[in-house]
Amino acid sequence: MKHIDSRIPQVKMALMLFLLLTSTFVQAKASKKDKDPGKSEWIYFGADGKLVYKKSAKGDRIMDFSHAGYMGGGVALPDVIVKVTVKPPGDVNADCTALIQAAIDKVSALPLDKNGFRGAVLLAPGTYPCAKTIKITADGVVLRGSGKSENGSIIAMNGEKHTAVILSNGLNQRAGNRLGNAAGNEKTVKITDKYIPAGSLSFNVANAAGFKVGDNVEIRKPVTDKWVSFMHMDDLVRDGKAQTWIKTGSLLITERHISAINGNKITLDVPLVDSYDVNYTNDETTMVLANDVKRLKQAGLENLRIVSPPQAVNHTKALYYAVRLNGEDCWMKDLDLMETMESVGTGGRRITLQRIAVIRKALHDGASKPAEFAPNAGQILVDRCSVEGDNIWYVALGAGQTGPIVFLNCNFVGNGRIEGHQRWSTGMLLDNCKAPNGGMDFKNRGSMGSGHGWGTAWSVAWNCEAGSYVNQIPPGTYNWVIGSKGKSMPLPRPFNNAGPALPEGIFDAQNTRVNPSSLYLAQLEERLGKQALKAIGY
Known part of the structure; x- marks a missing residue:
């Protein structure tokens, strides 16, 4: 008995070590499980590494969003040769609109090269006060700054309310979404x-x-x-x-x-x-x-800052807007838009907006809110863009827009929301977007506005983060929130607050990220290969 008693501490120690190792193993497994992506039942990688799509009984499925962007997706934005350089005048109060416009008009008169470009106008570093709109109306013309920082190229809006830059030829644009x-x-x-x-x-x-x-x-x-x-x-x-x-x-x-x-x-x-x-x-x-469409093509706006006076007003009044683009195979990139309102509006198709930041400090006045991004175009990719502001729509679609309309790796700061705003816009993808204090809404707006009704169908939030989601399902369709963090916020139809909450759309793998990490990038790679990801900076 004495011999056995002498071994009890060793047995206890071994048992404690076993329990400790077991606990560590279980914790490691739990930690790995928490970090491992989940799996969506609607889209996932099959055994062959290809994407598998779940279909409804009628064959409906989540669309291939990878066709969004310049030239139909997976094509690098061009680096157009500078043909004219503009320097800010010595008089800091001089209106530079005519100076910049004359340079654009000079490049616009040049012949198109074999790739469809005429050339770029480069704004040297400095501040350019502008009281009127700068216009690009010819194919193949780019307005480029020397950086969007305080030491870069700054268009300082003043005078009567206007749009800083418009890219559009004003010709027949009847066709479209x-x-x-x-x-x-x-x-x-x-x-x-x-x-x-x-x-x-x-x-x-x-x-x-x-x-x-x-x-x-x-x-x-x-x-x-x-x-x-x-x-x-x-x-x-x-x-x-x-x-x-x-x-x-x-x-x-x-x-x-x-x-x-x-x-x-x-x-x-x-x-x-x-x-x-x-x-x-x-x-x-x-x-x-519809072969008679004559949109502006191969035009761009790049690498500058646009600043307007603060606008603590209602958006129904005259405003300082930043940019309006109506074209095909056009782009905007590396822009800081400071204090403009209803800042970015687009029309046409096959457009990329990349690294555009809208920063609003002045608080909008009124219950009806401005939309800082209005992507009313087809095949549009909004990539690594951001909005900072309160009492706004970060993103709002107009009536009848059809996707793919893609927001990829975008950040939204403040209490704003994203939504298909009105009258049956379809096919928006929010991919790895964050609005931690705001919301992402696929919903019925009922009698709001002038009868906006169902704003969005066939739209997806994929691996997103939001304060809340209003995810509702129009009859005969789907909306999906997949792999996304945030709470569901069921609502009745507006102006029918006594009625029941409308049926929810699909919540799949809620609060658990899923594979593929990015739906857009996975679809693009499957369609065009890894070189397409590299071409757009991924």
């Missing part, structure tokens, strides 16, 4: 599929004769009484007056190129965002030839 109406003398063909799932690349038409690969086309979805009723948008009332969400007879228009024709089967260059159901379209969905 929008709400619209039919025009006369158009080549139109009926789409014969009974149902086209969201995310589809192809469909059948009654007769493909007269169309060819490369044609620019519009896919037109008619707004019918039956569809408006199905969406529960036929009973909007505000202040006792009926509100119209979308006027029946209007068209939801998506612009694409034809990439292949096989008999009467049409394949597009970019997937469709929305679904098309004959039960709600009166079997009147059409494809229309």
